[in-house]
Amino acid sequence: MKIRRRHFRQSSEAQNFWPSFTDMISTIALILFFLMLLAYIQNIITGNNLEYAKQQLMDTEKKLETSNMEIKHAENNLRLLEDRLEDIKAEVKQGEIALQISEQKIEEQKDIIAASNRELGNLRAELRSIAVLRLDVLKKVKESIEDELGKTDDTGKPLVTIGENGNIRLSNSIVFDPDSTTIKTEGKKVLNELAKSFEAVLNDKNVRKYIDAIEIQGHTDKRPYLEPNRKLSTDRATAVVDYLMKSNPTLANRYGEYFAATGYSEYRPVATGNTEEAWAQNRRIEIAVILKDPNIQNLIDNYLKDSLDVFEQ
Template identity: 25%
Template sequence: MLNRYSNVLRKQSEESNFWPTFTDLLSSILLFIVVFMLIINAIKTIELERKTEEVNSQAAKIEEIEQQLEYVRGIGESIGNKLVAEFENSGLSLVVDAETGSIKFSGDIFFDTDRTDLKPEFKRQLNEFVPQYLGILLSEEYKNYIAEIIVEGHTDNIDSYMYNLNLSQGRAYSVVRYILSDEFTGFDNKDELLPIITANGRSWSELIYNNDGSVNQVASRRVEFKFRLKDYEKLSEILKENNLNLN
C-alpha cells in the first residue's frame, strides 16, 4: 500500500515538473518567432527605404533632365520663331517650319531634270538666304547650341530609290560645296561653318502628298536646311531610358 502511494506521488511530481518545462519551451519558441518576425519586418523596412531613396533619386534625375530638355527645346523654338520672322516677307522660294525650324526650297527652279548643278537662280537665292540664315544660327545667342547644320536633298519617286538617292545626295553636296567655295562671298567665317555643315541625300524617303493622297512630285523635289541642337538627342534618350527604368 505504501509503495503504491509512493508511485502515485512520484507520478504526480513528474507531471508537475513536465508542464513548467513545456511552458518554458513554448515561450522560447514564441519568443523566437516574434524576434524572427521583427527581423524580417526590419529587413523589409530597410529594403523599402532603400528602394524609396532610389526612386526619389531617379525621379530627381528625370526632373533635372526634363528641365534641361525643355530649355534646349526652348532654344529651338526661339530659333524657329526668328527664322519665320526673318523670311516671311523675303520673297525667296522657301517655306519655314516654325515648329522645327527647317526650311524647304523648291527644287524645280534650282536644278535641271536629273542634274546636280546649281542653276543661277538658286545661287542668287542662296546668296541672299545663307547670310541671313547663318546670321541667326551662328549668332552669339545661339552658336554654342548648334551641333550641326544639315542640307538635305529630296526627290520625287520617279525612277528607282537608289538612282534618286544618288541624285539627292549630289544636289545636297552641290549646295554645301557652293556655300563653302570661294565663289560664295556672303559669309566670311567659313572655318566656323565647316565642322558643322553636312550634306545628306534622302531620295524619295519623305515624299510630300496632295490632299487626295497622290504624290506631289513638284513639292517632293526640294532642298531642306535643318539644324540639330547639342545634347537634344542624348537628353531625350537618357530621359527615355530612365522613364523605362522608373516604370
C-alpha cells in the first residue's frame, strides 16, 4: 500500500514538471521575440532618427556655410564702408579747406566788388559829365544868339529852341522861304551869331576833344514840293554849313572839319497831324553836337580793363 502511493507521486510530479518547463521556455522565447522586436523597432527608429539627424546636420552645415558667406560678405561691405568712410572724411576735410578758401575769396570778391562799384560810380559820373557837355555846348550857343538877337522874332516865335533830343532847333521860317534854299536876311543874322558861338566853344580844347562832329540837319514836312523833300532838306542843310564857313573864315579854317550837312526829309517829324502848325514845326534846321564815341568807349574799355586786371590778380 505504501509503495503504490510513492510511485503515484513521482509520476504526477514528472507530468507537472514538463508543462511548466515548456511554458517557461515559451515565455522566454516570447520575451526574446518581443525583445528582438523591440530591438528591431528601436533600430528602425534609431536609423530614422539618424537619417533625420544626418539631414539636419547637412542642413545645419549648409546654413552655416551660408552664414559664413554672409559674414564674409558683411565683412567685405564693412571694409568697403570703412574705406568709404575714410574717403568721406578726406572729402570733408577737403571741403573744409575749400570752404575756408571760398570764404577768403568771398571776402576778396567783396573788396573787388566794392572797388568796382566805386570805379563804376566814377565812370558813370564821367559819362554823365560828357553827356551834359553836349547840352551845355548847345545852351551856350543858344544863349549867345539870344544875347545878340533876342529870344523871339518879329512874330513872337522863338529864334532858337533846344529840342527833347538835345539839338538846337531853328524854325525854317526864320532861315528859308517856302520851297527855297536861299537863306533869308533874318536867318543870316542868326547864323552869323551861331558861327561866332561855335568858334568860341571849339576854342576850348577840353570841350573839343569830346566832339566828333557838329551836324547841321535839314527837315521838311511831308507835303510835296517842287524839289523832292530829301534833296530840299539836304540842300538847305548844306546851305547853312556853307554860310557858317563863309560868315566866319576862322571857324572854317580851324574847325571846318567838324561840320557836316545831312538831309532827313520828312522822316523825323516832331509834330503829328496835317495842320499848318504841325507842318511849320516839322520844317526846321536842327544842329546836333555829336560826341566822340571812341572817347566814351575808351572810358568803358579802361574801366573793364582795370576790373579784369583786379579779377586776374
